[in-house]
Amino acid sequence: MTTPLGPFSGRTLDELGHDLRAGRTTAGELAREALDAVAALDPALNSFTSVDADGALAAAREADRELAAGTDRGPLHGIPVGVKDLIEVAGLPATMGSRHFAGHVPGTDAAVVTRLRAAGAVIVGKTTTHEFAYGPTGDCSATGPSRNPWDPERMSGGSSGGSAAAVAAGLVPLAIGTDTGGSVRIPAALCGIAGLKPAYGAIPADGVFPLARSFDHVGVLARTAAECFLAYRVLSGRELGESHRPLRVAWLDPSPLHVCDPEVVRVASEAAGVTEKVALPREVADAFRDVYVTIQSAEAADVHAERVAAAPELFQPDVLDRIRGAMDVPAWRYVRAVAELPRLAEAAEELFEGRDVLALPTVPLTAPPLGAREAVLDGRTIAVRAALLALTCPWNVLGYPALSVPAGTAGGLPVGLQLVCRPGDEHLLAAAARG
Amino acid sequence: MTTPLGPFSGRTLDELGHDLRAGRTTAGELAREALDAVAALDPALNSFTSVDADGALAAAREADRELAAGTDRGPLHGIPVGVKDLIEVAGLPATMGSRHFAGHVPGTDAAVVTRLRAAGAVIVGKTTTHEFAYGPTGDCSATGPSRNPWDPERMSGGSSGGSAAAVAAGLVPLAIGTDTGGSVRIPAALCGIAGLKPAYGAIPADGVFPLARSFDHVGVLARTAAECFLAYRVLSGRELGESHRPLRVAWLDPSPLHVCDPEVVRVASEAAGVTEKVALPREVADAFRDVYVTIQSAEAADVHAERVAAAPELFQPDVLDRIRGAMDVPAWRYVRAVAELPRLAEAAEELFEGRDVLALPTVPLTAPPLGAREAVLDGRTIAVRAALLALTCPWNVLGYPALSVPAGTAGGLPVGLQLVCRPGDEHLLAAAARG
Numbered sequence: 001m002t003t004p005l006g007p008f009s010g011r012t013l014d015e016l017g018h019d020l021r022a023g024r025t026t027a028g029e030l031a032r033e034a035l036d037a038v039a040a041l042d043p044a045l046n047s048f049t050s051v052d053a054d055g056a057l058a059a060a061r062e063a064d065r066e067l068a069a070g071t072d073r074g075p076l077h078g079i080p081v082g083v084k085d086l087i088e089v090a091g092l093p094a095t096m097g098s099r100h101f102a103g104h105v106p107g108t109d110a111a112v113v114t115r116l117r118a119a120g121a122v123i124v125g126k127t128t129t130h131e132f133a134y135g136p137t138g139d140c141s142a143t144g145p146s147r148n149p150w151d152p153e154r155m156s157g158g159s160s161g162g163s164a165a166a167v168a169a170g171l172v173p174l175a176i177g178t179d180t181g182g183s184v185r186i187p188a189a190l191c192g193i194a195g196l197k198p199a200y201g202a203i204p205a206d207g208v209f210p211l212a213r214s215f216d217h218v219g220v221l222a223r224t225a226a227e228c229f230l231a232y233r234v235l236s237g238r239e240l241g242e243s244h245r246p247l248r249v250a251w252l253d254p255s256p257l258h259v260c261d262p263e264v265v266r267v268a269s270e271a272a273g274v275t276e277k278v279a280l281p282r283e284v285a286d287a288f289r290d291v292y293v294t295i296q297s298a299e300a301a302d303v304h305a306e307r308v309a310a311a312p313e314l315f316q317p318d319v320l321d322r323i324r325g326a327m328d329v330p331a332w333r334y335v336r337a338v339a340e341l342p343r344l345a346e347a348a349e350e351l352f353e354g355r356d357v358l359a360l361p362t363v364p365l366t367a368p369p370l371g372a373r374e375a376v377l378d379g380r381t382i383a384v385r386a387a388l389l390a391l392t393c394p395w396n397v398l399g400y401p402a403l404s405v406p407a408g409t410a411g412g413l414p415v416g417l418q419l420v421c422r423p424g425d426e427h428l429l430a431a432a433a434r435g
Numbered sequence: 436m437t438t439p440l441g442p443f444s445g446r447t448l449d450e451l452g453h454d455l456r457a458g459r460t461t462a463g464e465l466a467r468e469a470l471d472a473v474a475a476l477d478p479a480l481n482s483f484t485s486v487d488a489d490g491a492l493a494a495a496r497e498a499d500r501e502l503a504a505g506t507d508r509g510p511l512h513g514i515p516v517g518v519k520d521l522i523e524v525a526g527l528p529a530t531m532g533s534r535h536f537a538g539h540v541p542g543t544d545a546a547v548v549t550r551l552r553a554a555g556a557v558i559v560g561k562t563t564t565h566e567f568a569y570g571p572t573g574d575c576s577a578t579g580p581s582r583n584p585w586d587p588e589r590m591s592g593g594s595s596g597g598s599a600a601a602v603a604a605g606l607v608p609l610a611i612g613t614d615t616g617g618s619v620r621i622p623a624a625l626c627g628i629a630g631l632k633p634a635y636g637a638i639p640a641d642g643v644f645p646l647a648r649s650f651d652h653v654g655v656l657a658r659t660a661a662e663c664f665l666a667y668r669v670l671s672g673r674e675l676g677e678s679h680r681p682l683r684v685a686w687l688d689p690s691p692l693h694v695c696d697p698e699v700v701r702v703a704s705e706a707a708g709v710t711e712k713v714a715l716p717r718e719v720a721d722a723f724r725d726v727y728v729t730i731q732s733a734e735a736a737d738v739h740a741e742r743v744a745a746a747p748e749l750f751q752p753d754v755l756d757r758i759r760g761a762m763d764v765p766a767w768r769y770v771r772a773v774a775e776l777p778r779l780a781e782a783a784e785e786l787f788e789g790r791d792v793l794a795l796p797t798v799p800l801t802a803p804p805l806g807a808r809e810a811v812l813d814g815r816t817i818a819v820r821a822a823l824l825a826l827t828c829p830w831n832v833l834g835y836p837a838l839s840v841p842a843g844t845a846g847g848l849p850v851g852l853q854l855v856c857r858p859g860d861e862h863l864l865a866a867a868a869r870g
């Protein structure tokens with residue numbers, strides 16, 4: 001990485017928890033470290049849109065008081081957390097990355113924030129989102145682009161770009177994101193950390209500004225898969241099952257979904273280290289993309305129609321273009337896309353027949369420069385946005401749990417390995433991530 | 436009526452059943468009577484698009500053999516029936532009223548036809564449908580308009596216009612129709628007979644050419660409500676419950692749904708003979724119409740998109756215009772309409788709070804002349820199509836059982852009284868129809 005690292009770059013949630021309980025640190029100290037690191041290092045990254053020093057320090061003091069009094073709220077107790085600026089936190093600005101919500105301060109917490117507080121977590125501030133989460137690049141926002149700690153001239157990915165950059169830079173050990181087509185996993189991959197999109201609905205989305213309700217998921221970002229699963233258990237209230245038989249992991253050929261950088265595929269594939277290979281028929285892969293785009297567009301246009309009519313000039317131009325395109329999608333195509341869902345679920349079931357986890361790259365390329373809309377991949381010019389979403393969005397269509405873990409680097413930039421399982425098999429996903 | 440009446444004009448299904456079992460007639464005689472009546476009287480009505488004399492006589496012989504041998508299949512055993520030309524009957528043409536399906540002869544029976552045959556019914560032939568059931572007037576079809584027995588220069592209503600005209604003229608005692616926005620009840624009302632649209636899914640729609648799957652219902656037409664419920668019980672496999680407490684029927688003011696002919700309202704209201712009055716807020720009434728039109732259009736456009744692209748010239752011009760308009764409905768409006776459904780269901784629950792059955796006119800006017808697209812109603816010029824659908828389509832949106840029964844006449848033409856209940860309250864609907 002080219003940017004200096006913050007205080008949480010070498011410490012896992014487990015270690016922080018041990019240190020807290022052994023008296024080697026306090027929640028107050030952790031909060032202070034996070035706030036200082038954001039102040040010192042974030043100007044180069046723009047991963048935070050607002051910081052709540054008073055609130056964080058007060059929450060940390062309360063966490064310390066509770067621990068001292070013997071009240072232990074579990075693994076997130078006293079842990080500093082960043083929350084994507086698309087998620088409502090009472091009393092903090094929630095801009096959604098948009099001038100439409102400049103100055104908006106909600107009075108209530110989103111459900112995931114309520115759970116964070118109940119778990120004793122310390123909310124440090126809000127993290128940069130692509131405007132209305134409507135883009136996987138993280139570089140179109142009223143609050144400015146979030147930058148990649150590996151190279152601040154490159155995109156963090158998005159839409160949860162600030163959450164990924166903040167964790168990758170060690171400003172906080174954990175951040176909350178949302179993922180409609182890959183918005184947790186894409187920035188996790190581009191920034192070299194882990195990001196988990198759980199099964200649809202596993203972490204409630206109430207209080208999250210919608211992008212496309214059928215596909216909106218709340219997820220978590222941390223340095224490692226183990227930390228993501230720890231936060232997942234707390235925030236979903238679901239325990240992971242156990243399995244003692246050998247894991248069955250297969251490599252899913254990404255090429256029917258999108259052309260890929262061969263080096264990215266090599267790095268991810270080596271990290272996966274599995275021998276069995278499976279592939280989606282190209283026609284099914286195309287259907288996943290078309291169904292995703294159609295349903296996502298229709299639902300996003302529903303969310304924004306009045307804003308486009310009333311004040312189009314307040315949108316970022318890129319996002320306005322996309323919403324206007326989305327408004328033109330005809331209803332009969334949406335009807336047809338919804339009717340396709342059972343067939344796609346069946347195709348996925350076939351892929352998983354006799355297999356626990358599928359492995360594939362998270363994204364087909366490494367982090368492009370900020371503002372790039374085209375790239376050359378394996379000799380072909382491709383659209384960056386479509387490329388970034390291509391390998392992640394099928395699992396939003398299905399609502400399957402999907403995880404991105406760091407797989408190594410290609411050309412000095414991080415590569416993500418994506419691991420996918422069926423709902424209910426999260427323990428197998430966690431085991432596969434342990435390797 | 437101005438046209439001569441056929442042999443079934445004065446006989447109920449009950450009476451026919453008694454006569455059959457008492458040896459006063461045979462299924463063969465009933466089939467012969469129906470076939471002769473169609474041959475003699477239908478040229479003036481065009482209610483049948485094809486007749487299956489051989490099949491009907493063979494089925495009737497078998498019905499007679501079974502009865503003689505002591506096998507009694509129940510109340511439809513030996514009864515001649517007409518089946519709407521939108522419903523597949525193995526070996527008979529199924530044109531859907533469209534040149535797109537000229538010469539199409541399916542090899543299998545629709546589910547409702549399977550049930551008819553299992554009940555011993557005798558299928559006489561196929562009845563005229565508005566092209567693809569896409570219209571409530573019954574006068575746009577590749578097989579010509581079905582005509583109203585009360586005045587053959589007037590429309591039968593649609594889309595199950597042939598089924599209504601055939602029963603009203605006494606050609607058959609029973610006919611099967613489909614109802615997506617009123618297509619059973621509207622022609623029943625305009626032709627002065629009874630028509631029942633059961634709860635959504637109560638009679639399976641497999642083998643019925645779709646109009647808009649979310650709202651497509653299979654229903655029955657007969658001279659009286661009691662006969663409709665008799666056929667409903669056989670074809671749905673559901674028995675009617677019993678209730679011994681006083682019925683609670685309220686008049687639903689139709690005016691928020693559409694401007695109405697005051698004389699139609701007076702006749703229907705007198706037939707209802709109830710004192711309590713309820714009304715939908717106009718905003719909710721508007722929402723019912725908008726949600727109906729949006730979802731119906733989107734789903735119909737999905738069904739026909741390829742046909743419009745490949746061979747638009749094969750459609751009736753009116754129907755092509757409607758489908759083209761439907762193809763332009765944007766997806767976000769469909770998303771929004773679907774999201775409105777719970778609110779509309781809640782509004783309906785409120786209307787029914789403390790009430791068993793709601794009564795209102797079936798349509799706001801009497802049968803307009805064939806081809807009429809505008810009419811003057813209470814001094815206002817209105818669109819005939821929208822007017823015909825206005826009072827019936829809310830119950831398709833909700834999937835509630837709804838029945839039209841003859842209420843009298845206005846200006847010498849039939850008026851329908853519509854009775855509506857919640858699913859599960861069909862016995863109360865039947866009791867309300869008994870008066």
